[in-house]
Amino acid sequence: xxxxxxxxxxxxxxxxxxxxxxxxxxxxxxxxxxxxxxxxxxxxxxxxxxxxxxxxxxxxxxxxxxxxxxxxxxxxxxxxxxxxxxxxxxxxxxxxxxxxxxxxxxxxxxxxxxxxxxxxxxxxxxxxxxxxxxxxxxxxxxxxxxxxxxxxxxxxxxxxxxxxxxxxxxxxxxxxxxxxxxxxxxxxxxxxxxxxxxxxxxxxxxxxxxxxxxxxxxxxxxxxxxxxxxxxxxxxxxxxxxxxxxxxxx
Amino acid sequence: xxxxxxxxxxxxxxxxxxxxxxxxxxxxxxxxxxxxxxxxxxxxxxxxxxxxxxxxxxxxxxxxxxxxxxxxxxxxxxxxxxxxxxxxxxxxxxxxxxxxxxxxxxxxxxxxxxxxxxxxxxxxxxxxxxxxxxxxxxxxxxxxxxxxxxxxxxxxxxxxxxxxxxxxxxxxxxxxxxxxxxxxxxxxxxxxxxxxxxxxxxxxxxxxxxxxxxxxxxxxxxxxxxxxxxxxxxxxxxxxxxxxxxxxxxxxxxxxxxxxxxxxxxxxxxxxxxxxxxxxxxxxxxxxxxxx
Amino acid sequence: xxxxxxxxxxxxxxxxxxxxxxxxxxxxxxxxxxxxxxxxxxxxxxxxxxxxxxxxxxxxxxxxxxxxxxxxxxxxxxxxxxxxxxxxxxxxxxxxxxxxxxxxxxxxxxxxxxxxxxxxxxxxxxxxxxxxxxxxxxxxxxxxxxxxxxxxxxxxxxxxxxxxxxxxxxxxxxxxxxxxxxxxxxxxxxxxxxxxxxxxxxxxxxxxxxxxxxxxxxxxxxxxxxxxxxxxxxxxxxxxxxxxxxxxxxxxxxxxxxxxxxxxxxxxxxxxxxxxxxxxxxxxxxxxxxxxxxxxxxxxxxxxxxxxxxxxxxxxxxxxxxxxxxxxxxxxxxxxxxxxxx
Numbered sequence: 001x002x003x004x005x006x007x008x009x010x011x012x013x014x015x016x017x018x019x020x021x022x023x024x025x026x027x028x029x030x031x032x033x034x035x036x037x038x039x040x041x042x043x044x045x046x047x048x049x050x051x052x053x054x055x056x057x058x059x060x061x062x063x064x065x066x067x068x069x070x071x072x073x074x075x076x077x078x079x080x081x082x083x084x085x086x087x088x089x090x091x092x093x094x095x096x097x098x099x100x101x102x103x104x105x106x107x108x109x110x111x112x113x114x115x116x117x118x119x120x121x122x123x124x125x126x127x128x129x130x131x132x133x134x135x136x137x138x139x140x141x142x143x144x145x146x147x148x149x150x151x152x153x154x155x156x157x158x159x160x161x162x163x164x165x166x167x168x169x170x171x172x173x174x175x176x177x178x179x180x181x182x183x184x185x186x187x188x189x190x191x192x193x194x195x196x197x198x199x200x201x202x203x204x205x206x207x208x209x210x211x212x213x214x215x216x217x218x219x220x221x222x223x224x225x226x227x228x229x230x231x232x233x234x235x236x237x238x239x240x241x242x243x244x245x246x247x248x249x250x
Numbered sequence: 251x252x253x254x255x256x257x258x259x260x261x262x263x264x265x266x267x268x269x270x271x272x273x274x275x276x277x278x279x280x281x282x283x284x285x286x287x288x289x290x291x292x293x294x295x296x297x298x299x300x301x302x303x304x305x306x307x308x309x310x311x312x313x314x315x316x317x318x319x320x321x322x323x324x325x326x327x328x329x330x331x332x333x334x335x336x337x338x339x340x341x342x343x344x345x346x347x348x349x350x351x352x353x354x355x356x357x358x359x360x361x362x363x364x365x366x367x368x369x370x371x372x373x374x375x376x377x378x379x380x381x382x383x384x385x386x387x388x389x390x391x392x393x394x395x396x397x398x399x400x401x402x403x404x405x406x407x408x409x410x411x412x413x414x415x416x417x418x419x420x421x422x423x424x425x426x427x428x429x430x431x432x433x434x435x436x437x438x439x440x441x442x443x444x445x446x447x448x449x450x451x452x453x454x455x456x457x458x459x460x461x462x463x464x465x466x467x468x469x470x471x472x473x474x475x476x477x478x479x480x481x482x483x484x485x486x487x488x489x490x491x492x493x494x495x496x497x498x499x500x501x502x503x504x505x506x507x508x509x510x511x512x513x514x515x516x517x518x519x520x521x522x523x524x525x526x527x528x529x530x531x532x533x534x535x536x537x538x539x540x541x542x
Numbered sequence: 543x544x545x546x547x548x549x550x551x552x553x554x555x556x557x558x559x560x561x562x563x564x565x566x567x568x569x570x571x572x573x574x575x576x577x578x579x580x581x582x583x584x585x586x587x588x589x590x591x592x593x594x595x596x597x598x599x600x601x602x603x604x605x606x607x608x609x610x611x612x613x614x615x616x617x618x619x620x621x622x623x624x625x626x627x628x629x630x631x632x633x634x635x636x637x638x639x640x641x642x643x644x645x646x647x648x649x650x651x652x653x654x655x656x657x658x659x660x661x662x663x664x665x666x667x668x669x670x671x672x673x674x675x676x677x678x679x680x681x682x683x684x685x686x687x688x689x690x691x692x693x694x695x696x697x698x699x700x701x702x703x704x705x706x707x708x709x710x711x712x713x714x715x716x717x718x719x720x721x722x723x724x725x726x727x728x729x730x731x732x733x734x735x736x737x738x739x740x741x742x743x744x745x746x747x748x749x750x751x752x753x754x755x756x757x758x759x760x761x762x763x764x765x766x767x768x769x770x771x772x773x774x775x776x777x778x779x780x781x782x783x784x785x786x787x788x789x790x791x792x793x794x795x796x797x798x799x800x801x802x803x804x805x806x807x808x809x810x811x812x813x814x815x816x817x818x819x820x821x822x823x824x825x826x827x828x829x830x831x832x833x834x835x836x837x838x839x840x841x842x843x844x845x846x847x848x849x850x851x852x853x854x855x856x857x858x859x860x861x862x863x864x865x866x867x868x869x870x871x872x873x874x875x876x877x878x879x880x881x882x883x884x
Contacts (some may be wrong), residue, residue, distance in 0.1 A: 010641060011641060012638065013638050013639050013641060013642040014641055014645060016641050017642055033661065034661055035808075068695045081558075082638050086650040089554065092554040092555055093554055093555070093558040094558055094559050095555065095558075096555050096556070096558055096559055097559055097562060100774065100778065101557070103774060103777050103778050103781065104770075104774055105735060105736065105739050105770075105774070105777065106736075106738075107739045107740055107751070107754075108739065108754055108769075108770040108774075109742060109753070109770075109771055111581075111754060111758045111766060111770075111771070112579075112766070112767075114758075115579040115580075115763070116576075116579050116580075117757075125622075147707065184746060187648070190648075190650060191650055191652070194650045194652040194653050195652045198652055198655070199743075199880040205653070206652065206653070209653050209656050209657075212656075213656040213657060213659075213660050216660075218657065221653075221656065222657075222658045224653060225649060225654055226652070228648075228649075228653045229645065229648045229649045229653075231651065232648035232650065233644075233645060233648045236648065238696050322702050323702070323704075324698065324701055324702055341704065342701055342702045342704040343704045344703055344704060346702070347702070347703075348698075348699065348702040350695055350699065351697075352695055352699065354693075354695045354696060354698070354699045356713075356714070357794040357795070358694060358717045358718075358793075358794040360881065367703070367713070368703055370713075371703055371704075371705055371709065399793075400794070400795055401795065403795055419703070507714070
C-alpha cells in the first residue's frame with residue numbers, strides 16, 4: 001500500500017500532464033487538428049499496433065538505430081581508451097582531429113555519405129554511428145583521464161602489469177563516465193534516426209510520421225511521436241538499469 | 251583575580267535571553283517506520299551576557315548547532331522564545347553575524363568584496379564600504395590579500411575573511427558554529443588566538459559552538475555544557491582563568507577545568523566505568539578546593 | 543634532445559590535421575576516391591573563394607548566424623528565468639517535475655516537426671521557433687542543476703544577513719550557477735546548429751543549410767563541400783566563443799574536484815571591458831546585417847514565381863499558404879533526387 005503511494009506521488013506530474021492534455025484537447029480551446037485528444041492518440045496507437053503496421057516500422061527503426069549504436073560502441077570505446085592520456089603522442093595528434101570531426105554537422109555529412117553510398121541502409125547506419133561515436137569517445141577518454149591518482153600510485157607500488165592495471169583499476173573507475181557516454185549516445189542515435197528517416201527513407205517510424213502528415217492523419221503523427229518517446233525513455237532506463245547492475249561498488 | 255572576573259560577568263547586562271526553547275522535528279513516515287517526532291532540543295534556558303564570549307559544548311547531535319541557528323534567526327523554536335536586548339528574535343537580521351564551519355566565502359568575489367557583502371546589503375555607499383572593509387581586513391591581518399580570490403587562500407585565511415565579513419557590518423552579536431573545525435590543528439590554535447585578539451579589540455558578544463573542550467576553555471568566559479539528545483543545558487561552567495590566555499594551555503588550572511567539563515560530558519554517555527576512573531585519578535589531586 | 547622535444551610538442555597537434563588535409567588533396571587526385579564525390583581540397587578552396595567573391599557565402603553565413611543567435615537568445619530568455627523561477631520559488635515542485643521533464647526531453651523534435659510544418663509552414667518565425675525550442679531543454683536543465691549545485695552554506699550565510707530574494711538570486715545563486723548554465727548554453731548552441739541546418743534544408747531560400755542541400759540537388763559538389771566547411775567553421779567558432787566565456791566563469795573554482803573541466807584553462811581576472819565591447823559590437827553587427835539579409839530573402843522569394851532552381855518552393859514562407867504540391871518538396875526526398883541524378 002505504501003509502495004503504491006510512493007509510485008503515485010512520484011509520477012503525479014506525468015499523470016497530471018496527460019490529464020491536462022486530455023482536457024485541453026477535448027475542450028474547444030484548441031484546434032483538434034493541432035492537438036488530438038490523448039485518448040484518441042492511444043486508440044490510434046493500439047489500432048496501428050494491432051494491424052502490425054506500426055510494429056514493422058518500429059522494428060525497422062530499431063534495427064537501424066541499434067546498428068549504428070552498436071557500431072559506435074565497438075569502435076568508440078577502444079578509441080576512447082586510446083585517447084585517455086596513456087598514449088601521449090597518439091592522443092596529441094588525434095585530439096584536434098577528433099575535436100573538429102565531432103562538430104561536423106551530421107546533416108552535411110549525410111549528404112556526403114549519400115554521394116558515396118547511395119540512400120540505402122548502410123548510409124543511414126553509418127551516419128548514426130558517426131553521431132553516436134563522439135559522446136562515447138569523449139566520455140570514455142574523460143573517464144580514463146580522471147582515474148584517481150592515488151589508486152594508480154598504489155597499483156604501481158604493487159608492481160602490477162599494464163594489462164592488470166587497466167582491467168582492475170582503470171576500467172572500474174572509468175565505468176561511470178563510460179556509461180554516461182553510452183546513454184548520451186543512445187539518445188543521439190534515436191534523435192538522428194528519426195531525422196534521417198524523415199529525410200530519406202521509405203520505411204521506419206520517421207517515414208511513417210511523414211506519411212501520416214501527407215495524409216493529414218494527425219492522430220497517427222502523435223501516435224508515432226509517442227512510440228518514439230517511449231522507445232527513447234525505455235532505452236535510457238534500460239541502460240541505467242544495466243549500469244546499476246554492473247557498477248555495484250558505488 | 252578570580253573573584254573579579256566572576257563579578258564582572260554577573261554584573262554585565264543580559265544580551266540574549268533564551269527561554270524554554272524546545273525544538274521538535276516531524277519525521278515523515280517511511281516504508282519501515284510510522285511518522286514520529288524527533289525532539290532535538292528540550293527545555294533549553296540560556297542567558298548570554300553583553301560582551302562575553304560564551305562557548306557551547308556538547309556531544310554530537312545534541313542540538314547546539316540548531317540552537318545557534320535559532321539565535322541567528324534561521325530556525326524557529328517549536329516553543330519558547332529568544333530575546334535580544336528585550337526584543338524578540340523572529341528571523342535573521344543584520345544585528346547578528348554568523349560564521350559557519352566550512353568555507354562560506356563567495357568564491358567569485360575577492361576578499362574585499364566578500365567583506366563588503368554585508369555593507370552592500372546595508373546600502374552603504376562605495377567609498378565608505380571601502381574604508382570599512384579595509385579596516386576589518388586589516389583587523390584579521392590580511393591586508394596584503396585584499397584583492398585575492400578565495401581559491402588562492404589557505405583554510406585559515408578563509409576563515410579569517412569569514413570573520414571579517416561577519417564583523418564588517420557591525421552586528422551586536424557574533425555567532426560562530428564550529429568555525430575552526432575544518433582547519434588543521436596548528437592553524438586552529440593561531441586562529442583561536444586571533445579571535446581573542448579581535449574580541450578584545452571589538453568587544454563584541456560572541457557565542458561560540460564547538461566540539462572541542464580545549465577550544466572552549468581557552469576562549470570562553472563561560473562554557474555551557476549541553477546534554478546529549480534531546481539537548482538542554484546541563485551546567486554552565488565559569489572559566490575563571492586569567493586573561494590574556496597565551497600559554498595557558500599547559501597550566502594546571504587549564505587541565506582541571508578542562509577535565510571538569512569533560513566529566514560533565516562523559517556523564518551523559520553510557521560508560522559508568524570511565525566515570526569511576528576519572529574521578530579518583532585527576533580531580534582530587536589537582537584542585538581539591540575548587541568546587542564550582 | 544630537449545629542443546627536438548619542444549618542437550615536437552608544438553607541432554604534434556597540427557600533424558593530424560595536416561595529414562588529413564594532405565590525404566584530402568591526394569586521394570581524389572590519385573583516383574583512390576572518386577573525385578566526383580570527394581573533390582580535392584584545393585578545388586573546394588577554390589569553390590569557397592568563388593562563393594565568397596560572389597557574395598553568396600557571406601549572405602548565407604550571416605543569415606544562418608542570425609537565425610542561430612536569435613534562436614539561442616530566445617531560448618536563453620525563456621529557459622533561464624523559468625529555471626530560476628521554478629527552483630527559487632518552488633523547489634519542491636521543481637523536484638517533482640524532474641520526472642516529467644525527463645520524459646518530455648525524449649520527445650524527438652523531428653517526430654513533431656512534420657506536424658509543425660504541416661500546420662504552421664516553415665517560414666522564418668517557424669524556423670526560429672524550432673531552433674529555440676530545441677535549445678530550451680538543455681538550458682533549462684542546466685539552469686536548474688546549476689542552481690541546485692550552489693553550496694548551501696553560501697545560501698545560509700546570505701539568509702543570516704536577511705537578504706531579499708532579489709539579492710539572493712543576483713548575488714549568490716546566479717554567479718554560483720553560472721558555470722553550469724554556460725555549459726547548458728553550449729549544448730543549446732549545438733542543438734540550435736543542428737536544428738538550424740535541418741530547418742534550412744527543409745524549407746528556406748537561403749542559409750548555409752540551404753546552400754549545402756541545394757548544391758546536392760543541382761549536383762555542384764565542390765559548392766556542397768564549401769558550404770559544409772563553412773558550417774563547421776561557424777559551429778566551431780560559436781563553440782570556442784562560449785568556451786572562452788566559460789573560462790571566465792570557472793575562474794573561481796577550487797583546484798581540486800573539477801574533473802571534466804581540467805582542460806579548460808583558468809582566467810584569473812574578470813572579463814575585460816574591451817573584450818565585452820568588441821563582442822557586443824560584433825554581436826549587434828550580426829543581428830543588424832543578418833536581419834537585413836533575412837528580410838531581403840523573405841521579401842524577394844515571395845515575389846518570385848516558382849522556380850525550378852530554387853527547389854524549395856516559396857509558397858510556404860507565408861503562414862498557411864500551402865497546397866499539397868509544395869509540401870512534398872519541403873522535406874528533401876533523397877530517393878527521388880537520386881533517381882534524377884542517375
